[in-house]
Amino acid sequence: MSDEIKPDELLNKIDYGPRSDKGPGNWMDTSVQIRPGMYCYAAKAESVETLGLPNARPWNPLEEDWKLPENWQEILHQGMKERLEKFRTFKVFMDICVRCGACADKCHFFLGTGDPKNMPVLRAELLRSVYRNDFSTAAKILSKVPGGKALAGARPMTMDVLKEWWYYFFQCTECRRCSVFCPYGIDTAEITIMGRELLNLLGLNIDWIATPVSNCFKTGNHLGIQPHAFKDMIDFFVEDIEEVTGVNVEPQLNKKGADILFITPSGDVFADPGTYTCQGYMILFKYLKDKYGLDVTWSTYASEGGNFGFFTSHETMKRLNAKMFAEAKRLGVKWILGGECGHMWRVINQYMDTMNGPADFLEEPVNPITGTKFENSKSTKMVHITEFTADLIKHGKLELDKSRNSNRTLTFHDSCNPARGMGLLDEPRYVIQNCCDHFYEMPPNTIRELTFCCGSGAGLNAGENIELRMAGGLPRANAVKHVHEKYGVNSLATICAIDRAALPTLMDYWVPGVDVIGVHELVGNALILPGEKKRTQDLRFEPLPGFEEEDDE
């Protein structure tokens, strides 16, 4: 990544006054320039084939010919028509925008790039301009009177428009921040979801989405970790944890008749620093097993909490998500517990029961240790791990030694989906504050429902689009920098696996010296396991506070 753009060069590009190369013309007339660093590679044919999705073939976005089916315009037209009937959101959002501009400077991609087509309103107008051309009777009538064409604001679907769609619908992370400010609640995530569904009808996915989807379908998780390898990885963690704590925390896999099925994103099993979060879960479950006899199982078949199908189409989302309930049914558990992940929780909270429910073979979730009924999940029967842990802490069921995290000064990054597609705001904060001494919030306009995306969500966490990611993550990083300088914050806590994968790069780029840490890594460090040895290291094998010198010698 030596040809990577420097932070200063990137900052120099930012200008919120849209520059139009061709004077004050209409944005509709400027054609798109697909620029390396800003786009992700095209989906591999074999990944598209796994799920039998349309038009699998090798293609390259930089080439003139995208190898589309001959009737591609017809396919898109029919696709739009069908979706306008199936989704009221789509139809209403196509009609009612007044272009007031309230959303314009709310998007992290606009704030980081200054590209006017990253204003949420224009991202939607990319679709609307074609919608008005193809579906609006009014626009058709208007086009017949003099000047009416301009008044209609419509344009036909051309190859240029298609390329523009592809470029900009893969520059949106479906974070919904704009939707908080829109007076009509127009949700660009919904627009992007529709846009990507339409693009997928022509086989125009990106590989960073298509290959995880294919892996998840076949092997049970995005990373394509096969069952025996999954077990190997877990075994590594068991060894590491034993080295740190002296306790063997070996979890159960695919165990029938367990109380609870636990599902977390496979990223937590695969790459640092997510792996430490994963170890945190394992320590917690061992503690609960030894102290209270709680029987938790993991699954290799449903070994993915995340759902890149969500970034492909509603149907693909459903096909991948089906595993969760299917596995819970097969194993005969009482309810499901879900790990720390962003879009996974939007899918569970707003889609899963509707798509793949009813989960009538499960019980309404009750925490057997505290007796708390999780009223808010009594239909879907899936509980978020921070809801679960917060409940345990509140009832004094966990023995936590905060001082083991006292070398960390923390702030918390609300992940977009749990914040704006769920409202999980205070649970993680409660857990964090019970596991550490030093916690500072970022400025109010950048947290909770106003949180800024990591810039790499919705399948955009690839390597080849690094400029896009660093630009999109700028508003987040800028707020971290603020608390880093003001309070000496050195750790950014998060409850999302994509964050754990994306934010370390972002921090190194904009705010060196800030670690990214999952909330349950903090729990894993603080939790005092029955029979543990005197801990001198944290889960990262770094010395605990008070043991630094020993380690240096």
Added chain:
Amino acid sequence: MNQKYLIPLTAVFLLFLVAYTGVEGAGLQWFFGIVFPYVAIIAFLAGFVYKVLGWASSAVPFRIPTTCGQQKSLPWIKQNSIDNPDTSTGVFVRMVLEIFLFRSLFRNTKAAFNRNDSNKLSYSWEIFLWVGALAFHYSFLVVVLRHFRFFTSPVPSCLKWLEYIDGIVQLGLPGIFLSGVVLLAATLYLLARRIFDVKVTYISQAADYFPLFLIIGIAATGLSMRYFTKVDIVSIKTLTMGLATFSPVIPEGVGGLFYAHIFLVSILFAYFPASKLMHMGGIFLSPTRNMANNTRAKRHVNPWNYDVKTHTYPEYEDHFREKMIEAGLPVDKKE
């Protein structure tokens, strides 16, 4: 001059001239005073209903509110029951606040990037759009309601009260109605924003300028009739009552300015359902605002949910059985 606003401006000016000269020159009072208003009202009602029914006929497959506050969770965690409602009461309050107070717009901020100093991004509260929008909509509402005095006889007392309050600032003769002045000022502000805020200029289409110019035209002709040129109110009421009672007449002594006014109003009505102005109806149907965030507690049914091909556990086990057995993982079928 940008053609995005040149065309709508010219259009409104021409529409004004068509009506004015049509009446003053060609004597087409019956067309601009009777035929077109009826046509416009029919187009408005039919178009509005058509549009709303069209939206309503589309399914709502998923419950996807945008949550803007703490969810209902553990009993000791305080829920934000308006911005993240889990009951229909909460949704109702949220919708009332959206529809009557433009709550989401109230949150508006303005981002600024300070390149050379600290490279800091900052966000400041930006309330003017909210104030302008609120002023515009409410003054327009009052103006519309006040005009019902032309279509009712006797004039209901609630309208008289409204006029009394609207005219509470006693200034000149005839007394100033605040609503008319505020309407013109707010519309000019919204227009100025479109022209001078570069971001808004960039996103604006001719369809954004047209209704603004049209409303400015309506307000200007209305204000000038009331305060400057003066018109024969009694004759006008004869005409409007005729329209309201379906026994239209064209009275004597009403000039072209009035017909231009009523023609521009008719154009606005006819254009309404075909335009972005339908946000008036659409806001009620926006699924990110009018639904409760309780899908995990209460199942939402998708009317078109269909079965899909999944990769089942037996298929998965068949694929990996040997490796699973070797790794000591439990399997359902041992060969």
